Amino acid sequence: MLQTGLLAMTFFLHPPASAEEGAEKTSTYLLDTTTETLLSATDPERPFPPASTAKLMTAAVVFKALEEGKLKLSTTFKVSEHAWRTGGAPARTATMFAELGSEIRVEDLLRGLIIQNANDAAIVIAEGMAGSEADFADLMNELAREIGLRNTRFANPTGYEAEGAHTSARDLAVLANYILDEFPQFYYLYSLPEFTWNNIFQRNRNPVLGEIRELDGMVSGFSETDGFNAVGSTVRGDRRFVAVVAGAPSESARIDALKRLLDSVEKDFEEVILYDAWEPVADARTFGGTKSGVALAAEAPVRVLLPRGDRHDYKIRVVYRGPLIAPVEKGQKAGELRILKNDVVTYRTSLVTMDRVEEGTMRTKALDSVTETLFGWW
Structure with missing residues (x-):
């Protein structure tokens, strides 16, 4: 019997981010x-x-x-x-x-x-x-x-x-x-x-x-x-x-803290395009189709603000519930791209399939079932 589950792929962002956060008591x-x-x-x-x-x-x-x-x-x-x-x-x-x-x-x-x-x-x-x-x-x-x-x-x-x-x-x-x-x-x-x-x-x-x-x-x-x-x-x-x-602790401290936060947008962050629209991000496994996998992409550019400098605390994770059951339509919502900082999700956007995957033959489905039984899907 086919078992679907939540699958994840993680990629690390390379330098350059963020200065150490201030020792705020608030x-x-x-x-x-x-x-x-x-x-x-x-x-x-x-x-x-x-x-x-x-x-x-x-x-x-x-x-x-x-x-x-x-x-x-x-x-x-x-x-x-x-x-x-x-x-x-x-x-x-x-x-x-x-x-x-x-x-x-x-x-x-x-x-x-x-x-x-x-x-x-x-x-x-x-x-x-x-x-x-x-x-x-x-x-x-x-x-x-x-x-x-x-x-x-x-x-x-x-x-x-x-x-x-x-x-x-x-x-x-x-x-x-x-x-x-x-x-x-x-x-x-x-x-x-x-x-x-x-x-x-x-x-x-x-x-x-x-x-x-x-x-x-x-x-x-x-x-x-x-x-x-x-x-x-x-x-x-x-x-x-x-x-x-x-x-x-005071009205002036509240204003100063709020001002520092908003001013940090221009001072400490820069816009980064991680992926263009319809640029392949990852492959998702498929079951019972003419192909064993299909590429996932975002429908719009993935434009995010990231800290200037060292970004070692950040990573990209792709999550989808799979395998995807054929037939799979092009543009079908299939997963999510997430950016994490210290394992906290800071950004997420939907991913869709880049191609159609036709339903396969009975032989293809049987082989996929054997693969799942022997090796699992991940």
Whole structure:
């Protein structure tokens, strides 16, 4: 009986990469979102309270509901006494100064949430969509699981500290990339400089905006237990990047760490074309076909950012589930090319077959079965 399995081939990248990473005490993550390449990370899975970065997920839940037609920008939600007292003016926290008992459109609540980091906006959204903060947190955690956040649990839409609530630098980068990729039509909200509500003018409350070259969003936060954090995004050249910093001891340290991450893109990395489009990368074994193997290739050039200098920590791995059963079509998705740094996947792209492999004769299939029995496929 034919047995298929996950097969892998590994190639090492030769010099020249990266200088030793600095001794950061904070968690950091730097992602090239254009190719979804992980450029650098320091303690990326360390859990910490999300603080106001939780509002990224609050916004994402709203964006998704709008995209699916469950909400409209013109939908209105009422400001409850709980939302007003807990997140509004009486709470003396970041607020859009929503008036008690008023009806506010989702579009304006999003502006308050994103531009003013408003806690009253977050609570009004949660109560309007789910009935309570706790039930809305369930929606947040459901979406977190759906998009692959693996070390995150939200307890409320504001990011107020709560037992069991945590996230990680890696998960915040994945969440930011999800928003950028799935809801680009709403990203402009993160760079709007000001918003007036209830006749009160407020500038954008994100303290890193305007402090870092070309940074155009997203959110910053602070927790008593972990210090200052931030998620920032910018375009450099023809690529967009997301940088995350958490655990910084001060506002200035947070800005400096975020700036170092984003400036390292041009200082420490260079673009490398590892393979051209349709250039053979590896051969995959086939079963029951007129040929015993077929070449695999990427449909587009494999363009990645790699460190300047020594790249001995990097290697290329080709993974596919095989052998491929004939007939095999040309252009059939068959595997994946991965780049690993110290066994952590930093980049991946699909590989397809370069040729068609016709189904073989009964004799060919019998010989393949004997080969598998005697020697295995790898």
